[in-house]
Amino acid sequence: MYKRSVFFISITIIIAIFVQQFYLVQPLGKKVTITPKYTKHILLIPLDSRPPCAKFVVDAGKMADIEVITPPPDIMDYYTEPGNTKKLQAWLQMNAPSADGIIISVDQLLYGGLLASRQSFGKDTEENSLWQTLVDIRSQNPQLPIYAFNILPRITPPSNIDSVKDIKNLMQYSRLTDRFSRFYEEKDLLKIEKLRAKIPEEHLEQYIDLYNRNLELNKKLINLAADKVLTKLVIGQDDGEKYGIPNMERRNLQRYTAAKQLDANTVTITHGADEVGMSLLFNMAQLFKQQNYAPKVFVAYNETASAQAILPYMAAPVGQIVSEKIAMTGGQIVQSPEAADFILYVHIGNSKNLSTRLLGAKRVNNWLAAGKKVAIVDLSKHFSAEETLLPVLLQNDVPVNQLTAYSGWNTASNSIGTAVSQASIYCQAAEDSYSTDAVLRLTYNNLTILYDHFVEDYFYLKGTVDAVNTALRKAGIDNVSDLNMDNNYLWANRMLADSLQRQLAKFTHSKASRSPITLQTPDGLQRIYLQDINVNAFFPWPRTFEIYTDVNFSMNIMK
Structure with missing residues (x-):
């Protein structure tokens, strides 16, 4: 009995060593040394110090051989502590002459970050200092590409309004006001009047003034774009809903832009916030290339209804956001995988369409086997792992290392914009990778981002x-x-x-x-x-x- 036990233990150890050496570890080939090779250098004032707004853009820049330089951490925001706007403006002005381009978050440069912009009521923002900084940078660097972006206030009231009842009433007031501005139904007007009586006057004034001030701020930015102080301006909408005053501001700015006769290459108004810096990075990479690359994208959904789904924190359906993000690249949606530079597969999971995951995994596997570049947006209506695609990809041995992009963060606009930008940067860089070192460097840098998202x-x-x-x-x-x-x-x-x-x-x-x-x-x-x-x-x-x-x-x- 003892010998039999020793025999089985020995066999188990031998099998374990075999599996470890030849199945798991796979000590294959030669280790590749990756050395950055920057051809351009740009300055980034990120929306805030969180990774999606800063680190992701820095890492994506490496794919395009662009060094993305951010301000020192000690002058940037940290959670509820705003960035030092005076020092940020001085840093930008000092470093602009040595840069090939700059990407600026107005929320950071004016308020000290996205959270600070939401809490800016009653605080001095020194707007004139910001305008003078931008004008001075332009006058001192007439050929410098200056890309800027600003984010519309979300529907949720500022944090100093902390009464649950007041917050609820203000948000409902916002929804009804937008509805009435579109359909002019008397029932909505009556509800608005009843709500006004329930909301403290100072809170209502503050809430409305927040959007009025932001509207005027964005109009000034559009004027700077019209005057060519800004090369490109993007206005994003954060944490929206189907109805709300932020939608009214967005439409107002669209009309103002049209009246200025500015095209989408100069002023773009889109849904989203955290991903805008990444989108502008691709636009900057496009500008640096002589051939002006624009991607061709085949878009596929896990089911037809997914394109019409309006997910949490979104003011538009998924399909509209996909179209917006592809339009921001200057690209076009094509009708077949064969005509595309990459395939954008959008999975919108919910409790009723779980069966679409296996079909989606098979489609992705077939595309990869055919050598297609595939970017996956993997979203869940209930933020649930059981509704997402990735676990089914793993269960069915789909080679996820071969994906061009994967994104499944908290909102549809963030995820779609990030995946489209990463895949576009990759495809453009792949066209310019004429050496083995360049191909390996691009692959390594893209895999780093891919695994961070996993x-x-x-x-x-x-x-x-x-x-x-x-x-x-x-x-x-x-x-x-x-x-x-x-x-x-x-x-x-x-x-x-x-x-x-x-x-x-x-x-x-x-x-x-x-x-x-x-x-x-x-x-x-x-x-x-x-x-x-x-x-x-x-x-x-x-x-x-x-x-x-x-x-x-x-x-x-x-x-």
Whole structure:
């Protein structure tokens, strides 16, 4: 009995070693050394210091051999602490002469970040200083591309209005006001009058004044674009709804832009916020190229109804947002995968269309097998892992390493805009990759972004965040949006890092992740394998809403 046990233990150990050496680790080929090769340098004043607004743009710039330079962290915003606008303006003006282009968030440069802009009521913003800074930069750098963007206020009232009842009434007032401006129904007017009587006058005045001031601010920015102080202006709409005063402001600005006879290459009004910096990065990369590349995109949905779906925090259906984001690239939607530079597959999951996931996985697998470039937008109506596509891709061994882009963050505009921009940057860079080193560098930089999105958009937002929040609340920490830096913040970071590394290790041992990437290079076909994949992750702000991720790996090549 003892000998039999020893025999089975020995066989088990031998099998484990075999699997480890030849199945999991795969010590194949030669490790590739990736060295940045920047041909252009641009300055970025990000919307705020969160990774989607800053790090993602910096990483995407590497694909286009563009060094994206951001301000020193000590003058940037940090959560509720606004950035130092005077120092930011001085930094921009000092560094502009040595840059090939600049991308500016007006919210950061004027208020100190997106959150600060939402809390700006009653504060001095020194608008004249901003206008003078922009005019001075233009006069001192007449050929410099200056791209700027500003975000419309969301429908939710400013944070100083903290009465639940007042917030609810103001938001309903906003919806009804927009509805009445479109349809002029008397029933809506009567409801508006009743609501006005319930809302404190000072709160209503503040709420309306917020949009009036922002409307005038955006008109001044449009005037700067008309006067060619700004090369390009994008106005985004954050956290919208089907009806609301922000929609009225958007339509007003569209009319104002039309009256100025400015085309979409000069002024664009779109849905979204966090992804606008990435979109403008692609526009900047386009400007730097002589051939003026614009992508051809074939768009496919998991079901016909997905294009008409209006997801949470959105003021427009998914299909409209897809069209907007592709239009921002100057690209066009084509009618077949064969005519496309890349395929944009948009999965909008809900509890009733779970069966579409397997068909979607088969379609993606077939496209990849045919050598097509595929960007996936993987969204869920209920922010649920069970409604998303990625787990089904993994279960069916679809080679996700070969995706051109993957995005499934918190809103449709963020995810669609990010995926379209990443895929467009990749496709343009691929056209210019005339050496094997350039092909490998592009592949490495794109995979870095791809894995960051796998980790945050799926592993974290569809699972780990709930586990971390539950553990914190069980420990008596109810406010997960304001963690104590000396105690529970460190504990939450440790839980986060351990959980993500375990999930990433399991993921990297799957066939979907281990599949080689076949590249066509000037030196012939080559196969790429990823090894030693790990993630450095922490909460960039003392809240659990978003994370900072830095996925590292070695890239091995076999001819």
